[in-house]
Amino acid sequence: MKKDEKKLKKANSSFRGKEYRSYGNGYFGTFGGIYVPEILVSALKELEKNYFKYKKDKKFKEELSFYLKNYVGRPTPLYYAERLSNRLGGARIYLKREDLCHLGAHKINNTVGQVLLARKMGKKFIIAETGAGQHGVATAAAAALFNMSCKVFMGSKDIKRQSSNVIKMKLMGAEVIEVSSGSKTLKDAVNEALRYWVSRVDDTYYVLGSVVGPHPYPTMVRDFQVIIGKETKKQIMDIEGRLPDYIIACVGGGSNSIGIFYPFLDDADSVKLIGVEAGGKGIKSKKHGASLGYGDKGIFHGAFSYVLQDDYGQIEEAYSISAGLDYPGVGPEHAYMKEKGIVKYEYILDSEALEAFNTLSICEGIIPAYESSHALAYTAKLAPSLDSDKVIIVNLSGRGDKDIDNK
Amino acid sequence: MYDGKDSPIERVFKKLRKNNQKAFIPFITCGFPSLDGFFSLFETLDKNGADIIEVGIPFSDPLADGPVIQTTSKIALENGINTDIVFNSIIKIRKSSDTPIAIMTYFNTIYHYGTGRFLKKAKEAGVNGLIIPDLPLEEFTSYRSYFNQVNIDNIMFASLTSSKERLSAIAGQCRGFIYCVSVKGVTGIRNSISPEVIDFLKNLKEITTLPLALGFGLSNREQINQIKGYCDGVIIGSKILSLLLEARSFNSGLKEVKNFALDINKVLKDRI
């Protein structure tokens, strides 16, 4: 281990729970940071300053809750999936229904927050990257809502795979910019959005879609997604009168998972937190998206975290049947939680996710997103081994309509 | 160990300053258009006026770079170039040239190799400076000791958006020269210079005595005539690489690079 890393690690070894949560400088242990070109540093500092200011601003908070309630449709239900539980035979399974958010995924929690912040900061233009198109659609909607001009960068491969989301973004007034550099997918869309931002830092706000990228994005996006976990905690106490035994969520960049895990970090001794990455066609095939499980530490898209890379540190392409998990990096806070053992990270294969997709549709009449199907598939493995007095909560991060075309 | 003496890069600027001349610093990607082609390109620039040569280790996700360097990086990677091959290439070059070399690469390439190991190997190969576009001041601080141990110049960036306090702090950590970015944007060819660049360079001159080299977007003698009175050198990459990318054949491209280098260098070496 590098000497400085050791030093930092020692200094942070006591971070856990509350103490660790107050750590708002962009580092999670040694992970995180702002590994970006000098020209972006001032924009990130401006964003950091404004974010921390408005985060505490009463009016901002009121406006945000207004839109979360009346536009996004929060709170989302915590639903006891009785038929699924019976079928799997074992633990009682609850679903946090983020698929019922406006536009069908948790992504909108973040985009409404960030676009509202952009407006407060006096920015005129919104840009975003998108892979599957879920974050692009959610950004386009928020931009329409707050009457701002919006450009979404999207790899040409993804534009072909996700044509209905391209149509939706355009309907809501966003311009979709085709990215044909590199692998023509999400990672290149982020590169291109960052390059564009470098040239327009003065009047443009970059809405990143997950808990990745340079500080303050991992902290800010987490904060906007924590509403998922806060509601869940209250709901399970109301229904069951106790905390769950497990919380299971899929991990792409890591925003829906950290959103639901975060309020339970203090309870991590009794509540087991499990993040599920994309195992794709199997780890040995090298066609997967399991950055935490099988990547190495490294610097990617502005942060120090885990990333899929070759022997010389060149970034490798990820693969997953689910476009939202098809990303070679992962949020730095997850890297920290992995290292501390606060969250356990597992993976699920394409084939297992597909089976879970079918099972939930048949049992409950709920068609889950392929991403969320990974969390469900892990649940299907775990639940039968547990007694019926155990409670599992699955974050159902999105609905699966978007995946039907590709089935 | 860092010994406080002028580095080879700093000596180049000192010598030029005495004559009121400016440094010509071309950028090329190792392994582009091929490994042999890279050696020929290096030699052509070395023999036709380059004072310092910036050599890029290609990276898969070069986010500070525009289309030209993205393309040359991709080609170099497809040619199988990796960090060890770059070091070996520099060892080979060092048999016949002592022109200072600065390596440009993204930080993951260095971190993954092992920062200490990378710097040691670079030093042994004969590298004089390192330019890392995604390692700003905040992050560099944790790695500074590695640089001092091997006495390689850490060349840092100053941008049009950096505050005055920041520029002072950068100047305090930087060695060799300050890489002044002339545009709000990524690398690539532009045809003019924004007037704010001159104020930016003037401000920097008040803050530091380090040499200032201007880069990103420089491509013609008019631009260079406009700014040469305010800086100590210019870095030109995309323009040179595009001459090769667009050429009918490698040899005709190389000839164009030679003519371009001679022409630019004349502007830089004509006393003001």
Ligand SMILES: Cc1ncc(COP(=O)(O)O)c(C=O)c1O
């Ligand atoms: C429904 C859904 N779930 C999960 C993800 C993965 O992202 P994250 O890990 O940031 O929640 C996505 C990303 O597009 C998504 O659309």
